[in-house]
Amino acid sequence: xxxxxxxxxxxxxxxxxxxxxxxxxxxxxxxxxxxxxxxxxxxxxxxxxxxxxxxxxxxxxxxxxxxxxxxxxxxxxxxxxxxxxxxxxxxxxxxxxxxxxxxxxxxxxxxxxxxxxxxxxxxxxxxxxxxxxxxxxxxxxxxxxxxxxxxxxxxxxxxxxxxxxxxxxxxxxxxxxxxxxxxxx
Amino acid sequence: xxxxxxxxxxxxxxxxxxxxxxxxxxxxxxxxxxxxxxxxxxxxxxxxxxxxxxxxxxxxxxxxxxxxxxxxxxxxxxxxxxxxxxxxxxxxxxxxxxxxxxxxxxxxxxxxxxxxxxxxxxxxxxxxxxxxxxxxxxxxxxxxxxxxxxxxxxxxxxxxxxxxxxxxxxxxxxxxxxxxxxxxxxxxxxxxxxxxxxxxxxxxxxxxxxxxxxxxxxxxxxxxxxxxxxxxxxxxxxxxxxxxxxxxxxxxxxxxxxxxxxxxxxxxxxxxxxxxxxxxxxxxxxxxxxxxxxxxxxxxxxxxxxxxxxxxxxxxxxxxxxxxxxxxxxxxxxxxxxxxxxxxxxxxxxxxx
Numbered sequence: 001x002x003x004x005x006x007x008x009x010x011x012x013x014x015x016x017x018x019x020x021x022x023x024x025x026x027x028x029x030x031x032x033x034x035x036x037x038x039x040x041x042x043x044x045x046x047x048x049x050x051x052x053x054x055x056x057x058x059x060x061x062x063x064x065x066x067x068x069x070x071x072x073x074x075x076x077x078x079x080x081x082x083x084x085x086x087x088x089x090x091x092x093x094x095x096x097x098x099x100x101x102x103x104x105x106x107x108x109x110x111x112x113x114x115x116x117x118x119x120x121x122x123x124x125x126x127x128x129x130x131x132x133x134x135x136x137x138x139x140x141x142x143x144x145x146x147x148x149x150x151x152x153x154x155x156x157x158x159x160x161x162x163x164x165x166x167x168x169x170x171x172x173x174x175x176x177x178x179x180x181x182x183x184x185x
Numbered sequence: 186x187x188x189x190x191x192x193x194x195x196x197x198x199x200x201x202x203x204x205x206x207x208x209x210x211x212x213x214x215x216x217x218x219x220x221x222x223x224x225x226x227x228x229x230x231x232x233x234x235x236x237x238x239x240x241x242x243x244x245x246x247x248x249x250x251x252x253x254x255x256x257x258x259x260x261x262x263x264x265x266x267x268x269x270x271x272x273x274x275x276x277x278x279x280x281x282x283x284x285x286x287x288x289x290x291x292x293x294x295x296x297x298x299x300x301x302x303x304x305x306x307x308x309x310x311x312x313x314x315x316x317x318x319x320x321x322x323x324x325x326x327x328x329x330x331x332x333x334x335x336x337x338x339x340x341x342x343x344x345x346x347x348x349x350x351x352x353x354x355x356x357x358x359x360x361x362x363x364x365x366x367x368x369x370x371x372x373x374x375x376x377x378x379x380x381x382x383x384x385x386x387x388x389x390x391x392x393x394x395x396x397x398x399x400x401x402x403x404x405x406x407x408x409x410x411x412x413x414x415x416x417x418x419x420x421x422x423x424x425x426x427x428x429x430x431x432x433x434x435x436x437x438x439x440x441x442x443x444x445x446x447x448x449x450x451x452x453x454x455x456x457x458x459x460x461x462x463x464x465x466x467x468x469x470x471x472x473x474x475x476x477x478x479x480x481x482x483x484x485x486x487x488x489x490x491x492x493x494x495x496x497x498x499x500x501x502x503x504x505x506x507x508x509x510x511x512x513x514x515x516x517x518x519x520x521x522x523x524x525x526x527x528x529x530x531x532x533x534x535x536x537x538x
Contacts (some may be wrong), residue, residue: 125188134190138199141191142410149402157367157399167374174376178383 120148210416235291248282258333277528303464389435476504
């Protein structure tokens with residue numbers, strides 16, 4: 001496997017999550033995909049249990065911020081630069097600012113997708129179509145959330161704005177890496 | 186009105202059960218060892234630098250057909266073709282008496298940064314075919330190209346039509362700029378030359394994360410939550426882990442070849458639009474006149490059918506067959522139905538040619 005330092009700065013974290021997936025899940029679900037799935041079930045279980053007799057989507061809305069934050073973390077993990085080059089005085093301020101702007105831009109995209117996913121989920125649950133079957137288990141609710149999330153993601157990801165934001169994130173990171181390469185005297 | 190009708194007590198029990206099963210499944214997974222690369226007996230019969238040509242030992246009486254050389258993609262590892270005994274396209278072909286070879290491109294390192302598509306399409310693939318022809322006394326081989334390896338096989342066949350008797354392409358992109366192709370939408374915006382200039386080889390993790398990002402919730406959260414469903418099924422857990430290992434076993438990509446592939450195919454779409462040249466030689470798909478079997482998957486999110494179908498009108502072959510498999514990009518290798526359908530389809534088509 002290649003050196004983690006050769007990949008995107010958030011890539012090692014992503015890959016490390018995969019590698020440690022089993023260990024982490026067995027010990028304390030919380031910070032990885034399995035953990036997110038488990039958290040989702042726990043939190044949604046609590047909410048859904050009370051929501052079964054309460055109004056919707058007001059109760060579901062209380063989960064929106066949590067989901068946005070968690071899914072934003074999933075897609076844009078923290079940057080992990082070479083520690084020796086993290087001092088802004090050593091790095092070109094312009095490339096750092098470009099990187100920061102690029103992460104903000106993709107973060108806005110992800111947040112918009114999460115909001116759209118939640119809107120779709122709320123609409124799917126609050127439908128007036130009596131022909132649709134009731135959701136009687138958390139598993140069904142989870143599947144519906146995935147369906148809504150993928151639909152929202154696909155709607156955005158095929159667009160120019162998302163592709164531009166992704167390309168800019170990659171370019172900004174490449175320039176950051178270039179700036180961190182040892183400088184010749 | 187709401188569709189939610191979840192009983193609180195049942196929800197609590199469901200959550201408890203889910204977390205218990207998830208943890209149990211994860212613990213059991215940690216005990217598995219799935220390091221083996223493929224499951225069928227084979228011999229390395231030729232090497233060219235990091236490229237290895239494997240020949241599989243026969244499992245049935247020889248059908249008398251020309252040797253079949255499988256050209257896999259540079260991305261990911263070729264043992265997906267022989268993942269486990271009950272999920273192996275190669276075993277299915279061997280069972281029908283085919284003489285099967287598989288090209289393994291290896292793991293490029295820093296010394297391979299300058300390898301070009303010319304090296305892969307002409308030098309390595311050409312040397313493998315030379316070896317097979319020499320060893321088997323054949324004038325031409327049957328070539329099976331998979332995914333990116335299918336694109337490379339098309340290029341090789343266009344450049345050396347006399348060496349390929351029949352060509353089979355599987356989930357192979359031909360038109361790289363169709364609307365459904367999300368990967369293409371993203372890649373077309375990337376400054377690949379600058380990327381390679383700075384990074385050298387392209388990290389496999391980057392490609393892998395990109396592929397997962399095409400359907401991020403299904404390929405991450407939903408997939409891992411599914412561990413709970415198979416927590417008590419050792420065989421299913423082992424299958425899951427084999428797939429996980431393969432998915433994350435992503436070789437780095439030789440920088441120059443990667444840049445050429447992205448620029449020429451994704452960004453310029455030159456296989457369809459024309460103007461493609463590899464090793465200084467023009468690649469004209471109309472020079473492909475051998476019989477063609479084009480297999481694609483109806484639900485492929487990586488290589489949508491719209492990217493594969495245009496092959497029908499691209500080549501000079503008068504014997505073109507399309508086969509649409511009802512499944513996805515991975516299911517076409519490992520689903521149970523694929524084990525029944527694909528080896529039979531390929532073998533029967535080859536027998537007729």
